[in-house]
Amino acid sequence: MKFLAAYLLLVAGGKTEPSAEDITKLLGSVGVEGDAARLNSLLKALEGKSVDEVIAEGATKLASVSSGPAVAAAGGAAAAAGGEAPAEEAKEEEKEESDEDMGFGLFD
Template structure:
């Protein structure tokens, strides 16, 4: 993913993504380079238009369901079962909030 991100950054900047440019971007943020991954990426994207690939990817993503497991459970559950599930979720949320024992992530 990091190799693709570097490729896309170079493309967005108007630069021609090649092996040396991708290496330079990745090395600038301290990432170790794997030559085989760069060559695989460049060969798979050779001759392809990035904008067209992104448009194709967006079409594929449109078919992916975006509702989480709670939405599916809520649709399948009825009346009191849904209320019970909501109460359990609220209890779990309260328990999770108590787990920090008064210390926050950035305290």
């Protein structure tokens, strides 16, 4: 992840195709050492692709990943099956969560 972050920083800074040396130099400037094999693997995977293409490809892959909580999905499925208990449980959970504050914050 650190190699990818460094790569993207260099691209944002105007370097269209950062080299392994560029990335190593950037990471070294903040005291981070890296694995050359991983860096070379990343550069090989990014070879011939623009950052925009890589981000677009990643976005399509993320679109297929479920990001909703499993509890809500289970409750929705039960409600669709005709049960009303999950809706009542959700109301109870909301009430319980609002009672947890007790008038003071974490950093007070």
